[in-house]
Amino acid sequence: MSAQAVDHVSLLPLYAAAGTAVLVLIAELAVGRLAAVAGSLALGGLATAVCAIVAGGSRRGTFCTGAACSWVPSPLAAVAAVVFAGLTVGVLALAVPALRLGTAPPGEFCFLLACSLTGGVTVGYAGDLITLIVGLETLTLPLYVLVGLRRFAPRERVTTAAASASITFLVISVVSTAIALLGAALNYAATGALHLSVLVDAIGPVRPVAAVGAALLVIGLAFKVAAVPLHAWAPPTYEGAPLPVAAYLSTASKLGGVLALAAVVSRLDAGSVTAVLAVLTMTIGNLVALRQTRMVRLLAWSSIAQAGYILAALAVGGAGVWAAAAYAVFFMVLEFIAFAAVVALRAPGADGGEIVNYRGAGRRSPWRGAALVLALAGLAGLPPGLAGLFAKVTIVDVLIDEGWGWLAGVVALNAVVALAYYVRVAATLYASAPRVGIAVADPELLEAAANPRRPVPLPVAAALVGGALVAVVLGFAPQLLFDALS
Amino acid sequence: MTTFFRVALVAVLVLPALGAAVVALLPARLDRSARIVATAFAALTLLPIAALPFTRVAGGPWFSSSLAVRPWTEVDVPWVPALAVEFHLGVDGVSYPLIALTGLLTLLCCGYTVGKVPDGGSGRTLAALLLVLEVGILGTFLALDLVLFFLFFEVVLLPMYAVIAGWGGADRRRAARKFVLYTLFGSVLLLLGVMTVVTAAGTGDLGALSGGAGLSRTTQCVAFVLLAVAFAVKAPLWPLHTWLPDAHTEAPTVGSVILAGVLLKMGTYGLIRIGVGVAPLGAAWAAPVLGVLAAAAILAGALICLRQTELKRLIAYSSVGHMGFVLLGIATLTVTGLQAALLGNVAHGLITGLLFFLAGAVKDRAHTGELADLGGLRESAPRLAGVLGFAAIASLGLPGLAGFWGEAFAVVAATRRGGPLWLTLAVLAAIGGALTAAYFLRLLRRVTHGPATPAVLGLRPVIAGPEWFAWAPLAVLTLAVGVAPALVLAATATPMLALTGALP
Numbered sequence A: 001m002s003a004q005a006v007d008h009v010s011l012l013p014l015y016a017a018a019g020t021a022v023l024v025l026i027a028e029l030a031v032g033r034l035a036a037v038a039g040s041l042a043l044g045g046l047a048t049a050v051c052a053i054v055a056g057g058s059r060r061g062t063f064c065t066g067a068a069c070s071w072v073p074s075p076l077a078a079v080a081a082v083v084f085a086g087l088t089v090g091v092l093a094l095a096v097p098a099l100r101l102g103t104a105p106p107g108e109f110c111f112l113l114a115c116s117l118t119g120g121v122t123v124g125y126a127g128d129l130i131t132l133i134v135g136l137e138t139l140t141l142p143l144y145v146l147v148g149l150r151r152f153a154p155r156e157r158v159t160t161a162a163a164s165a166s167i168t169f170l171v172i173s174v175v176s177t178a179i180a181l182l183g184a185a186l187n188y189a190a191t192g193a194l195h196l197s198v199l200v201d202a203i204g205p206v207r208p209v210a211a212v213g214a215a216l217l218v219i220g221l222a223f224k225v226a227a228v229p230l231h232a233w234a235p236p237t238y239e240g241a242p243l244p245v246a247a248y249l250s251t252a253s254k255l256g257g258v259l260a261l262a263a264v265v266s267r268l269d270a271g272s273v274t275a276v277l278a279v280l281t282m283t284i285g286n287l288v289a290l291r292q293t294r295m296v297r298l299l300a301w302s303s304i305a306q307a308g309y310i311l312a313a314l315a316v317g318g319a320g321v322w323a324a325a326a327y328a329v330f331f332m333v334l335e336f337i338a339f340a341a342v343v344a345l346r347a348p349g350a351d352g353g354e355i356v357n358y359r360g361a362g363r364r365s366p367w368r369g370a371a372l373v374l375a376l377a378g379l380a381g382l383p384p385g386l387a388g389l390f391a392k393v394t395i396v397d398v399l400i401d402e403g404w405g406w407l408a409g410v411v412a413l414n415a416v417v418a419l420a421y422y423v424r425v426a427a428t429l430y431a432s433a434p435r436v437g438i439a440v441a442d443p444e445l446l447e448a449a450a451n452p453r454r455p456v457p458l459p460v461a462a463a464l465v466g467g468a469l470v471a472v473v474l475g476f477a478p479q480l481l482f483d484a485l486s
Numbered sequence B: 001m002t003t004f005f006r007v008a009l010v011a012v013l014v015l016p017a018l019g020a021a022v023v024a025l026l027p028a029r030l031d032r033s034a035r036i037v038a039t040a041f042a043a044l045t046l047l048p049i050a051a052l053p054f055t056r057v058a059g060g061p062w063f064s065s066s067l068a069v070r071p072w073t074e075v076d077v078p079w080v081p082a083l084a085v086e087f088h089l090g091v092d093g094v095s096y097p098l099i100a101l102t103g104l105l106t107l108l109c110c111g112y113t114v115g116k117v118p119d120g121g122s123g124r125t126l127a128a129l130l131l132v133l134e135v136g137i138l139g140t141f142l143a144l145d146l147v148l149f150f151l152f153f154e155v156v157l158l159p160m161y162a163v164i165a166g167w168g169g170a171d172r173r174r175a176a177r178k179f180v181l182y183t184l185f186g187s188v189l190l191l192l193g194v195m196t197v198v199t200a201a202g203t204g205d206l207g208a209l210s211g212g213a214g215l216s217r218t219t220q221c222v223a224f225v226l227l228a229v230a231f232a233v234k235a236p237l238w239p240l241h242t243w244l245p246d247a248h249t250e251a252p253t254v255g256s257v258i259l260a261g262v263l264l265k266m267g268t269y270g271l272i273r274i275g276v277g278v279a280p281l282g283a284a285w286a287a288p289v290l291g292v293l294a295a296a297a298i299l300a301g302a303l304i305c306l307r308q309t310e311l312k313r314l315i316a317y318s319s320v321g322h323m324g325f326v327l328l329g330i331a332t333l334t335v336t337g338l339q340a341a342l343l344g345n346v347a348h349g350l351i352t353g354l355l356f357f358l359a360g361a362v363k364d365r366a367h368t369g370e371l372a373d374l375g376g377l378r379e380s381a382p383r384l385a386g387v388l389g390f391a392a393i394a395s396l397g398l399p400g401l402a403g404f405w406g407e408a409f410a411v412v413a414a415t416r417r418g419g420p421l422w423l424t425l426a427v428l429a430a431i432g433g434a435l436t437a438a439y440f441l442r443l444l445r446r447v448t449h450g451p452a453t454p455a456v457l458g459l460r461p462v463i464a465g466p467e468w469f470a471w472a473p474l475a476v477l478t479l480a481v482g483v484a485p486a487l488v489l490a491a492t493a494t495p496m497l498a499l500t501g502a503l504p
Helices: A012-030 A034-055 A075-101 A106-125 A129-148 A161-191 A204-224 A234-240 A243-265 A271-289 A295-315 A318-345 A366-380 A386-401 A405-430 A443-450 A458-476 A479-485 B002-025 B028-051 B054-058 B096-115 B123-142 B146-155 B157-167 B172-201 B217-234 B243-250 B253-278 B280-306 B311-332 B335-366 B382-395 B402-417 B419-447 B465-483 B493-501
Strands: A062-065 A068-071 B073-080 B085-091
Touching: A012 A034, A012 A075, A012 A106, A034 A075, A034 A106, A075 A106, A075 A243, A075 A318, A075 A458, A075 A479, A106 A129, A106 A243, A129 A161, A129 A204, A129 A243, A161 A204, A161 A234, A204 A243, A204 A271, A234 A243, A234 A295, A243 A271, A243 A295, A243 A318, A271 A295, A271 A405, A295 A318, A295 A386, A295 A405, A318 A366, A318 A386, A318 A458, A318 A479, A366 A386, A366 A405, A366 A458, A386 A405, A386 A458, A386 B146, A386 B172, A405 B157, A405 B172, A458 A479, A479 B073, B002 B028, B002 B054, B002 B073, B002 B085, B002 B096, B002 B123, B028 B096, B028 B123, B085 B123, B085 B146, B096 B123, B096 B253, B096 B335, B096 B465, B123 B146, B123 B157, B123 B253, B146 B157, B146 B172, B146 B253, B157 B172, B157 B253, B172 B217, B172 B243, B172 B253, B217 B253, B217 B280, B243 B253, B243 B311, B253 B280, B253 B311, B253 B335, B253 B493, B280 B311, B280 B419, B311 B335, B311 B402, B311 B419, B335 B382, B335 B402, B335 B465, B335 B493, B382 B402, B382 B419, B382 B465, B402 B419, B402 B465
Parallel strands: none
Antiparallel strands: A062 A068, B073 B085
């Protein structure tokens, strides 16, 4: 038996991502300064993106047994790797002001983020269920720590919010992984298939076992995208986590779940389970979001609802994967801008706060306000957030094309419900100064005095501008993304 | 020469967009200059618009006459091939009057803001939003691709929300929210309808789709229902009109003018161009229902107006009635009816635009819009009362003024259609027309005649320059269109013949 040939070029993105983690570790040991650690993570993230583009999506798979491979480059995998790398660098930029304050140890923070990136890259390229689940766990495992990683200054009030958020996340996630593994095992027992390329629906007497396996697999993975009724962990976890980590959870971590689900539902018949999850997720996510008064909770519920739209495209099966992927990428960009704008509007290290705290913020800081409005409009699927509009069009297009018109109708009605809360936040940004009980000569002056102008830290500004640029470019030339995905 | 006209076509959209960006970027201390710059851009936009009709003479592409969409000039570039979206713009006799109206009303509104900025926000932001609205509305009228049409249709949503919520009256937040949610509900139905057509036909090109080419009867019926409800929300057609009175009452004057003048026309234009154009079998199938609803809208609008006690609210409800006549014209699916609808669109835009300007002027001066508190305006401000009288009489459809043709010929078309249903509808619409006269005369009696009330006695009778600037063109055009309706209808006969030719 000859040694297995390994195509190292197609493994380049993984090498780059894993190398980044090692580089960060060394930088932390050797230099130990924030600039060095964060710099090496940013550099490694960029290298990962470049490697993914260089390696491309058309190479043959590697680690093969026969025709089935465990590492399968595809256009989707390459795009996902680039998005993961971009989000990692972006989240790092958002975290820099907090890291400067010392709310978290920079070395650990950057190392864990790099590990998570490695897991994300693996999920995209995974060619069998074990690699997929291991990748997903590698993506999630560092996040348990990141959510709870919070140091307090000597005089600061110590809260356990982050720790309890971390525990919630850990417990739910472990259970969901167990369910997904059970599903994979049942499916393997029934069909003997682990590689995604040979994953098929079973026939004959083992069919019920395989069907249960497929359903369990979908349900286990649906935890990761916080699909209703498996969503309860998301709002408290986002709320308890530091803002940049919440941004990572609602974008990169969710993308991992979407990729895993796409790999499964495009081969196994799980359309009805996925459709039910989709309808529940978008409807309940939107309805509950209507009642939220805290910024991060609102974004959490809205991101649950957005996952519902992605699930709707996945319910179609293989034909819906590119639409789901396109929607996911558009959504990641817009969601990242929303979080970046929130970080920019708040004090370094602060949480998202109440929505009423943002009253008039758009008038005081027009550029940051405009970025948040761009993101919210995009999430609602309206111009000026053209990227979001094309995302909605893509989903509705594929649903109607594949004969799922009723689901397209549900998506459309949900878009109307969603606009109600997006518009509420956007209007709050530009609302005039509130009337106070006592007589004040000029409420505007009082408001300005109560909200001193805070300059945006450079890394945050760069992340915000970068995200907005990507959103604008994708809005006017969505074909760039569609080309990259096919 | 064709290159020149293509540039002009794109410039119609690019100039206001550029203007909006420039105005929004000007610093706050240059607020007044920014508003003047916005007016300049709105005026510049009129130049390419004015150039467009000459393309007919210059000889644009000449397709076979069976096509309902035969643009004078067009631009067609692939944009998003994955979704079959083309950046396909074109202008023809059906869309041109509305394009000209949009350009004119935006210029007038921008000019109006130079003189007076409503309370609430900065004037330059308002002017920039007006220009963004213009881009959306013009794009909707120019689009010859279904998805592109939908895209531009959506562009106006948030800016209009911002105009109402930012510069409106006391209850503006609620009214704006109602407006945006209601119209988004219409838009998502439009998206479903558009996608149903695009996936069934494999193209979104309006030229290729005209006459319902290649669509089965079921698809056409489903698509027409989705599209008709979507456009009925925008137009608005009774019983989907309830967002309109609140939005109009709370919106600032310029917002009301744009909303009534051209935004509502996106609904009726869409119904003609896309509803009837793409799904003629569906249109023929649903026409009786549409006709009944239109007649109900005329009567409901008129009866509600008779009970209104607030000036802007009354004019808002009168729009429901007027748009009912337009929809009745469309529902007849005859050349006369469709032409009446096109004419009614333009006439309503001119007259109601003028009425909202005047209502705003009265409210600004008297600080109240309640009819009970107004009275005797002709004694304290004879000129204002005179213009108001002219606009009201034009709106009630006096022959010789613009309002007459659209409404009279909608009734004529329904009569010609024959049969008990359409005759009944024609009679009901005619009764509604009489009621329209009744409530406008009631309005005049309350506001201009009678003893002067305290609120009116103290008002400033002088009409400022910006006000004349905004009103005069509308009054002149109301008269011109009334005397020579061919100004609007000149180039509509062929497209309308082709459109009705595709009907079963």
